[in-house]
Amino acid sequence: MQNDAALARQQALVTTLASRLGAELVETHISWVLLAGENAYKIKKPVQLPFVDYAALQARRHFCEEELRLNRRLAPSLYLGVTRITGSHQAPVLDGSGPVLDYAVHMRRFAKGALFGEQLEAATLAGQDVDRLATLLADFHNGQPALGADHGFASAERRRFAALAALKGALPVASPAEQAQLQAWLETEAARLAPLWTLRQQGGRVRECHGDLHLDNVVSLDGGVAAFDGIEFDPALRCIDVLDDLAFAVMDFSARGRRDFAFRLLNGWLDRTGDHAALPALRFSVVYRALVRAQVAQLSGPGHEAAARRYLDTALAWTQPGQPRLFITHGLPGSGKTFESQRVLEQEGAIRLRSDVERKRLFGLGMLEDSRAKGLDLYQPETTARTYAQLFSLARLALQAGYPVILDAAFLHRAERAQALTVAGEAGVPLCIIDCDAPLAVLRERIEARRGDASEANLAVLEHLRLSAEPLAAEELGLVIDTARQPTHGTAWNTTFP
Numbered sequence: 001m002q003n004d005a006a007l008a009r010q011q012a013l014v015t016t017l018a019s020r021l022g023a024e025l026v027e028t029h030i031s032w033v034l035l036a037g038e039n040a041y042k043i044k045k046p047v048q049l050p051f052v053d054y055a056a057l058q059a060r061r062h063f064c065e066e067e068l069r070l071n072r073r074l075a076p077s078l079y080l081g082v083t084r085i086t087g088s089h090q091a092p093v094l095d096g097s098g099p100v101l102d103y104a105v106h107m108r109r110f111a112k113g114a115l116f117g118e119q120l121e122a123a124t125l126a127g128q129d130v131d132r133l134a135t136l137l138a139d140f141h142n143g144q145p146a147l148g149a150d151h152g153f154a155s156a157e158r159r160r161f162a163a164l165a166a167l168k169g170a171l172p173v174a175s176p177a178e179q180a181q182l183q184a185w186l187e188t189e190a191a192r193l194a195p196l197w198t199l200r201q202q203g204g205r206v207r208e209c210h211g212d213l214h215l216d217n218v219v220s221l222d223g224g225v226a227a228f229d230g231i232e233f234d235p236a237l238r239c240i241d242v243l244d245d246l247a248f249a250v251m252d253f254s255a256r257g258r259r260d261f262a263f264r265l266l267n268g269w270l271d272r273t274g275d276h277a278a279l280p281a282l283r284f285s286v287v288y289r290a291l292v293r294a295q296v297a298q299l300s301g302p303g304h305e306a307a308a309r310r311y312l313d314t315a316l317a318w319t320q321p322g323q324p325r326l327f328i329t330h331g332l333p334g335s336g337k338t339f340e341s342q343r344v345l346e347q348e349g350a351i352r353l354r355s356d357v358e359r360k361r362l363f364g365l366g367m368l369e370d371s372r373a374k375g376l377d378l379y380q381p382e383t384t385a386r387t388y389a390q391l392f393s394l395a396r397l398a399l400q401a402g403y404p405v406i407l408d409a410a411f412l413h414r415a416e417r418a419q420a421l422t423v424a425g426e427a428g429v430p431l432c433i434i435d436c437d438a439p440l441a442v443l444r445e446r447i448e449a450r451r452g453d454a455s456e457a458n459l460a461v462l463e464h465l466r467l468s469a470e471p472l473a474a475e476e477l478g479l480v481i482d483t484a485r486q487p488t489h490g491t492a493w494n495t496t497f498p
Contacts, residue, residue, distance in 0.1 A: 003055065006046045009089070013101060014043055017085060017092040029299075030054065034104075041083060041094070041104040042067075052233040057102065064103045066232040074140055074210060075219075075226035080106040107228075116215040120256050130261050132225040133218060133249065134268025141242040142273060146204030153239035154206040156197040160190035163288040169295030170315075173308045178316060182291070185319045189284045196281055200241055205275070209245035211238035214293060215252045243278040247285035255290060255314040260346035267345055271357050271367055271454075276394050279351065279401040283318050290315035322349070322402035326395060326424040327481075330411045330472065331436030332465055333457035334446035340434050341408040348406075351398040355409035356454035358394070359387040367454040379461050388416055392423050399427040406434075412469040417476060433479045435472065 014032045018025040023036035030052060034041040044063060048055040054063065064082045072079045085102040087093040092101060112118075116133075119125035147153055163186050171179055200206070210217075211231035218227050231237045246269050253262035270276055290311045297308035327344060329337035338354065345352045357367045359378050365371055371378050391407050398405045411417050417433075424431040438446070447462055457465075472480070 040107040040109045043104045061103045064105050075228040114219045116218040130264045138269045138272030144207035147206045149201045156194035166291035170291045173312045213248035244285045248289045251286045251289040286318045287315045324399045325404050325429045327406040327432045328420045329434045333462050334443035335436040335438050337436045341406045348404045350404035352406040358390050414470045432481045435480045
């Protein structure tokens with residue numbers, strides 16, 4: 001039960017401290033934030049709610065220390081320490097003498113307009129910013145130790161319960177028909193995904209994550225990206241499958257009208273984690289996160305109705321089946337395959353599988369590691385055959401999960417293209433070819449200038465592939481799409497498929 005007298009007393013303390021610091025006071029439902037010059041001080045309210053208990057002073061100290069520990073992982077330069085509020089209620093000071101009246105998380109204040117949510121609204125967020133976020137989160141998720149299944153976190157039953165609880169919280173926003181539709185979908189998907197969730201829990205994909213990765217908790221900072229305000233008050237909300245963590249940001253991009261950025265982020269993360277096995281569970285994770293935000297917006301009171309409705313609409317949209325199809329690129333190194341496939345993946349909402357990345361993964365290398373420095377030659381015929389086999393295996397998984405798939409590889413030989421056609425036929429989806437070409441001089445120039453890319457094709461590889469390439473046959477030319485056309489966001493290519 002909340003102690004109103006204690007809350008009023010601490011409110012007066014914080015108001016007085018803000019005045020003495022000349023700080024701007026910002027209030028949330030569980031904290032106060034003082035913005036003072038280049039500093040910010042986050043003070044937890046002495047509240048006792050169903051999901052958090054900050055009533056005792058020592059509890060607030062503990063959770064300030066936890067917030068510092070957890071958030072320094074993704075925003076080390078933002079979180080400076082835990083500050084004591086001392087002095088008296090009439091004249092509080094920071095880290096002075098006398099008894100401790102309360103504690104605050106001391107943070108570095110960032111510039112107004114630096115949040116990803118603000119930049120989206122101002123149309124200033126760039127694709128490179130999304131790529132930086134993908135790298136940050138992939139490295140973070142890869143680096144966290146796995147939690148054993150004995151912890152009980154992120155079990156199949158807990159995930160089902162959490163999603164249904166989020167739906168219950170969002171019910172005031174939904175019509176009876178929408179409520180019924182979402183509940184039936186969640187129940188059906190939870191039953192279908194239970195074996196996969198259990199397998200991922202046992203396989204170490206449950207880790208201590210951020211837990212609240214919406215775009216107002218992501219900030220451009222020091223030429224890079226940081227994520228802050230992760231959940232410290234309940235380990236069950238942050239000890240989750242890494243997919244659920246990533247899906248929060250994917251969902252928020254989608255809800256804010258940038259499905260292209262959602263899939264750019266997803267693909268950047270997949271390139272670095274290789275966690276394509278998570279794809280069958282992605283829709284459920286996105287729907288769950290959308291319902292969480294719909295609930296939060298609904299509880300925020302007047303003025304947040306549109307946001308609550310937007311998140312509910314996002315949840316409903318992601319319950320709908322996808323329109324899978326298979327794209328393959330065709331072209332020599334330097335011909336622009338990755339550039340064109342990036343554009344298509346953002347327009348189609350597709351999963352892209354890059355031969356340059358998967359080839360290295362077969363040898364335990366990261367996408368930007370130098371294989372030649374390790375004495376490896378990854379362009380031998382047997383390695384190429386293994387790489388294509390891996391691409392086709394992952395393509396089958398992603399197609400079965402309901403996503404368009406792009407295989408970003410050279411596909412210079414008819415046998416390789418015939419295999420792709422077989423995969424498409426087995427999945428019952430159309431095959432499209434993204435044909436890329438450029439003059440030989442341009443190819444050479446691009447390869448020599450290439451830096452910081454997964455591809456390691458050099459001029460010798462280019463020459464070998466150029467001489468061994470088999471041109472598209474007449475029947476294959478009928479599958480080529482015109483990438484010069486740029487369909488409206490969210491629409492499908494208007495290609496007529498045979």
